[in-house]
Amino acid sequence: MTEVEKQTEDRIFESATEVFIEKGMDGARMQDIANHAGINKALLHYYYRTKERLFEAVFEKMAKLIFSRFAPVLDENASLEDKIRFFYREHISFLQKNPRLPAFILNEINRNPARIRKLLWKFNINELWNTLEKQHHDELIRYNITRETLPQVMTSIAAISVFPFAARGIMEVLFEKSGQDFNKYLEDRKEFAAGFVIRAIKGCETGTNV
Amino acid sequence: MTEVEKQTEDRIFESATEVFIEKGMDGARMQDIANHAGINKALLHYYYRTKERLFEAVFEKMAKLIFSRFAPVLDENASLEDKIRFFYREHISFLQKNPRLPAFILNEINRNPARIRKLLWKFNINELWNTLEKQHHDELIRYNITRETLPQVMTSIAAISVFPFAARGIMEVLFEKSGQDFNKYLEDRKEFAAGFVIRAIKGCETGTNV
DNA sequence: GTCTATAGAAGGATAGAC
DNA sequence: GTCTATCCTTCTATAGAC
Numbered sequence: 530m531t532e533v534e535k536q537t538e539d540r541i542f543e544s545a546t547e548v549f550i551e552k553g554m555d556g557a558r559m560q561d562i563a564n565h566a567g568i569n570k571a572l573l574h575y576y577y578r579t580k581e582r583l584f585e586a587v588f589e590k591m592a593k594l595i596f597s598r599f600a601p602v603l604d605e606n607a608s609l610e611d612k613i614r615f616f617y618r619e620h621i622s623f624l625q626k627n628p629r630l631p632a633f634i635l636n637e638i639n640r641n642p643a644r645i646r647k648l649l650w651k652f653n654i655n656e657l658w659n660t661l662e663k664q665h666h667d668e669l670i671r672y673n674i675t676r677e678t679l680p681q682v683m684t685s686i687a688a689i690s691v692f693p694f695a696a697r698g699i700m701e702v703l704f705e706k707s708g709q710d711f712n713k714y715l716e717d718r719k720e721f722a723a724g725f726v727i728r729a730i731k732g733c734e735t736g737t738n739v
Numbered sequence: 740m741t742e743v744e745k746q747t748e749d750r751i752f753e754s755a756t757e758v759f760i761e762k763g764m765d766g767a768r769m770q771d772i773a774n775h776a777g778i779n780k781a782l783l784h785y786y787y788r789t790k791e792r793l794f795e796a797v798f799e800k801m802a803k804l805i806f807s808r809f810a811p812v813l814d815e816n817a818s819l820e821d822k823i824r825f826f827y828r829e830h831i832s833f834l835q836k837n838p839r840l841p842a843f844i845l846n847e848i849n850r851n852p853a854r855i856r857k858l859l860w861k862f863n864i865n866e867l868w869n870t871l872e873k874q875h876h877d878e879l880i881r882y883n884i885t886r887e888t889l890p891q892v893m894t895s896i897a898a899i900s901v902f903p904f905a906a907r908g909i910m911e912v913l914f915e916k917s918g919q920d921f922n923k924y925l926e927d928r929k930e931f932a933a934g935f936v937i938r939a940i941k942g943c944e945t946g947t948n949v
Numbered sequence: 950g951t952c953t954a955t956a957g958a959a960g961g962a963t964a965g966a967c
Numbered sequence: 968g969t970c971t972a973t974c975c976t977t978c979t980a981t982a983g984a985c
Contacts, residue, residue: 537968555765556850559961572969574962629849636846638908639839640766646912654917680924681931684910685899692898695905698848700894702856707864714890721891728942729935747950769979782951784980956981963974 538576540566545573546587550633554584554640585644588637592648595630598623599687603660609668609730613686614723620690621719625712631694654680673733682730689722748786750776755783756797760843764794764850795854798847802858805840808833809897813870819878819940823896824933830900831929835922841904864890883943892940899932 544566548557559580563570577583602616624631638645658676662669669675674682693700693715704711754776758767769790773780787793812826834841848855868886872879879885884892903910903925914921 553763553765553846553850555763558959560959569970570961571963571971575968578962580961632846632849635906635908636763636842636849638906639842639846640763640908642908642912645909649909649912649916652913652916654913654919678931680914680919681928681935684903684906685932685935687906688898688902689895692902692905693894695902696845696848696894696897698845698850698852699855699859702852702859703862703864704890706859706862709864709890718891721888722895725891725895725939729939732938732942768977770977779952780979781953781981785950788980790979950985952983952985954982954984956979958977958979960977961975964972965970966972967968967970 537566537568537572541568541573541576541583542586542590545583546591549584549587550591550629553633554637557584588634588644589648591630592634592645595627595634596648603664609665609672610727613726616686617690617722617726618719621715621722624690624694625715628694628697631691632697635691635695657683671734672730674730685729686726689725690718693718747776747778747782751778751783751786751793752796752800755793756801759794759797760801760839763843764798764847767794798844798854799858801840802844802855805837805844806858813874819875819882820937823936826896827900827932827936828929831925831932834900834904835925838904838907841901842907845905867893881944882940884940895939896936899935900928903928 541562545557545562548562548565552558552561557580559570559573562583563573566573573583577586598620602612602619605612605615607615655676658679661679700714701711704714751772755767755772758772758775762768762771767790769780769783772793773783776783783793787796808830812822812829815822815825817825865886868889871889910924911921914924
């Protein structure tokens, strides 16, 4: 592949990424992508054959980008509490740089869950539990986190950082109306989210159940 | 308006609701809606003139439906803790009956935030704070909830019930892969969510900050 | 009020020249 | 590899009969 080919293909891919994230698969137009890349429609088909294939390429790249952000936290050598703090700092910072990504990914998966199935084939919640238990055996017991409640805990953790971006359209309107700053809220949220979750699971400590 | 007119108009509206929620504004086809209602396309335009108007009617109805569910909790005469428990029982039960609603509403707002602006014109976060302070003055102080942290708390509460539905496509795949039941998870979540949030804010009690 | 038929525009995809 | 021109389908919307 020549340098020029690479340049064009990359420019198409980047343009497609922007347009698809902005408009979604159904709302995006090949003409928009071509215009954005400074080329004509025919060239899009030359490189990617169909809109569907171009979309799949973009979707897969973005999905991997966002999901890969969840993994590294497990590699850290730290307490569960510190991992939670680390996760929110990293994850919210990442989403601040890619604020439209969660809504895009969630929506396209809901429209067609098959898209995510092949990307998650190697993920297993039981393996996740085994990994966590190896690293945090005592803490899990102390915080009363079991194999059964793990999904509840994990989805609550994810919800707290992802939701403000998934609901960005509403949040920005509400903040604007009350004269508050959404970016300030997100900055604060890195700390707040960690504290919120840690208190929630520490309240579970054996003998102190609510 | 005759009875027959009402019947047809209602059938169109209900069909449009299903198709728009299923496919979204951009993915929906007037032909699908007509087929679903057992009529022809021309009749859709007779009643609603354009696809855009038909969509706006559906969107407004559904948005009001979902947002109106947040208000009644404030009318209850109960402690903050009990209101949280009440909210999750009611809200998650409602979403179980309308599982695609959150993704639909959030996505269409993100595509075009103007849609929600006119529906939220009378909502004011400062008024919400005033109401809460009147009803729960002592508890707010005890739990260290201030006018500044209120958005953090409220969005966390909403996130925990809404996220599983907004991310329904992923969740169902993950649960299926690990042989778990999404409906069981949702049933359990009514209790879990309340406990999680209550512990998170109680951990904030003056003198017990983490 | 409801239908058939069709206008008119837009969008995805391809042929063929260079 | 890139372009112009165009095909063909699909979709919204309307005209006009009943």
